[in-house]
Amino acid sequence: MYTDRFGTLVQKLRLLPSVGSKSAQRMALHLLMRQRTGALELAQALQEAIEHIHECSICHSLTEHEICDICQDTERDDGLLCVVESPADVFAIEQSGSFKGKYHVLHGHLSPLDGIGPEEVGIPYLVQRLSQGQIREVILATNATVEGQATAHYLVESCKHLPIKITRIAQGVPQGGELEYVDSHTLHQALTHRLPLNQSS
Amino acid sequence: MYTDRFGTLVQKLRLLPSVGSKSAQRMALHLLMRQRTGALELAQALQEAIEHIHECSICHSLTEHEICDICQDTERDDGLLCVVESPADVFAIEQSGSFKGKYHVLHGHLSPLDGIGPEEVGIPYLVQRLSQGQIREVILATNATVEGQATAHYLVESCKHLPIKITRIAQGVPQGGELEYVDSHTLHQALTHRLPLNQSS
Ligand SMILES: [Zn+2]
Ligand SMILES: [Zn+2]
Numbered sequence: 001m002y003t004d005r006f007g008t009l010v011q012k013l014r015l016l017p018s019v020g021s022k023s024a025q026r027m028a029l030h031l032l033m034r035q036r037t038g039a040l041e042l043a044q045a046l047q048e049a050i051e052h053i054h055e056c057s058i059c060h061s062l063t064e065h066e067i068c069d070i071c072q073d074t075e076r077d078d079g080l081l082c083v084v085e086s087p088a089d090v091f092a093i094e095q096s097g098s099f100k101g102k103y104h105v106l107h108g109h110l111s112p113l114d115g116i117g118p119e120e121v122g123i124p125y126l127v128q129r130l131s132q133g134q135i136r137e138v139i140l141a142t143n144a145t146v147e148g149q150a151t152a153h154y155l156v157e158s159c160k161h162l163p164i165k166i167t168r169i170a171q172g173v174p175q176g177g178e179l180e181y182v183d184s185h186t187l188h189q190a191l192t193h194r195l196p197l198n199q200s201s
Numbered sequence: 202m203y204t205d206r207f208g209t210l211v212q213k214l215r216l217l218p219s220v221g222s223k224s225a226q227r228m229a230l231h232l233l234m235r236q237r238t239g240a241l242e243l244a245q246a247l248q249e250a251i252e253h254i255h256e257c258s259i260c261h262s263l264t265e266h267e268i269c270d271i272c273q274d275t276e277r278d279d280g281l282l283c284v285v286e287s288p289a290d291v292f293a294i295e296q297s298g299s300f301k302g303k304y305h306v307l308h309g310h311l312s313p314l315d316g317i318g319p320e321e322v323g324i325p326y327l328v329q330r331l332s333q334g335q336i337r338e339v340i341l342a343t344n345a346t347v348e349g350q351a352t353a354h355y356l357v358e359s360c361k362h363l364p365i366k367i368t369r370i371a372q373g374v375p376q377g378g379e380l381e382y383v384d385s386h387t388l389h390q391a392l393t394h395r396l397p398l399n400q401s402s
Contacts, residue, residue, distance in 0.1 A: 012242050016228045026289070029287065029288060031217070039250070043248045049207060050232075052206050087233075
């Protein structure tokens with residue numbers, strides 16, 4: 001009943017998160033009936049984004065350059081490193097305006113049952129970065145989920161040998177909540193009232 | 202904080218129906234982090250769809266050809282015409298499997314306050330199609346909304362001079378409901394129990 005290309009478009013729109021077949025069909029029709037120019041602009045934007053946006057070679061957030069704007073910013077505190085699970089969390093914390101250090105973006109969180117261990121998450125690279133001596137405090141801002149907590153605990157163990165203060169954002173982040181959906185005020189509270197987790201703090 | 206191209210992608214994703222800025226950001230990150238190949242396939246599918254899919258020159262539904270498969274289908278009843286507001290409604294009725302006639306797709310419904318009158322909706326072209334004498338019954342399957350009802354009533358008036366039976370899908374379509382979201386069984390009921398609206402019925 002669909003034309004071939006319509007079916008393909010619906011199928012590809014389903015690659016978007018939380019888009020089922022009804023939504024995808026609705027999106028395809030909307031674009032074809034009312035947003036034909038916009039659809040071409042979206043196609044162009046997708047191609048440009050995939051071609052030019054990649055991971056920052058230092059913090060692993062997303063950038064169009066070799067090194068992202070935040071890593072390059074000499075006015076930010078190089079001694080303070082905020083560890084998050086995803087670039088979305090960097091965006092959320094930046095929007096809260098409560099942090100002026102640098103970031104380190106993990107590839108998600110530990111999930112042993114899915115075969116996602118320290119190597120896949122990028123923990124060895126983070127420990128190596130911390131070993132270089134420039135960083136005096138690490139703020140663990142992984143999600144307040146079971147996996148995010150486990151990842152934070154694992155990081156505390158991995159950094160035991162380093163003379164670095166380790167803190168965990170705490171106050172205000174609701175249990176089970178995912179960082180990118182927390183409002184700016186709550187994030188501000190969480191960063192301001194961060195709690196020490198190890199002894200050199 | 203966004204890179205330029207990330208911001209552009211988020212903005213273009215917002216052209217999709219029911220996608221706000223948070224959803225668009227989530228979609229952009231999902232594509233960049235986990236669906237880079239899929240994103241390029243989506244871009245390609247969008248371009249191909251816009252290039253090749255257009256209105257059928259007879260029924261105004263969507264097709265990749267000059268005339269759509271349904272209009273070309275000689276096994277369907279040429280004397281029975283189902284009038285709908287959008288190609289999505291054609292899809293919904295086809296999925297219900299309860300109709301073997303032909304279709305006519307209006308450009309939405311009458312909406313005088315938005316400057317959308319009979320000409321914009323394509324009613325003169327429909328009346329012209331009906332005047333050719335091949336059609337013996339018109340099933341008005343515009344939405345069961347206030348605008349869809351008004352459009353159906355306007356069509357009854359516009360066809361008064363023609364020796365054509367006019368019916369309206371009725372039973373089962375919930376008041377205020379939009380046709381493309383109605384389940385197949387309800388659509389089947391609505392088509393089976395259609396009610397005559399004018400005197401030549
Ligand atoms: Zn960076
Ligand atoms: Zn057609």
